Amino acid sequence: MGGKITIEVRLFATLRELFPSECRGVKEVELPAAASIHTLLDRIGVEDKTTLILMVNGRRVKDFDLNLAEGDRVALFPPVGGG
Template identity: 45%
Template sequence: MAMQVELRVFATLRKYLPDHPLDRGVVVTVEPGTTVGQLITKAGVPLEKVKIVMVNNRHADLDQQLVDGDRVAVFPPVAGG
């Protein structure tokens, strides 16, 4: 049965999800067993632009399998100072 997860993008990754609301993420419907990396690709964010991944506010990696209701946050490399 399909699941719904939330994807939030930060900093320069926002440009890949122009419909991303300012105050929350986008809800994506995925199949069970979908990984974080597959979610990011399905949403249209280039994986090579992603530096840090968090699931439910905890550090995760691209191979982590998602469960219904997960909240995924992805960050690009941020160099500015």
């Protein structure tokens, strides 16, 4: 089985600091085949997973055990506050 997948990750607001500045918040990330969102978050260094807003291929996702597939696009947003 094995193998690898490549996904596009877009980080917004303060999360952009996890990638080098020249990436401008967008980077392709290589993961083991059928890696979960948890695996991705660990790989890119996201520490607080409880308050993230997460989208995969334009759809809101709350299940971090979801397996990713080749070519998926993942967007991560920090929690949104307001007043």
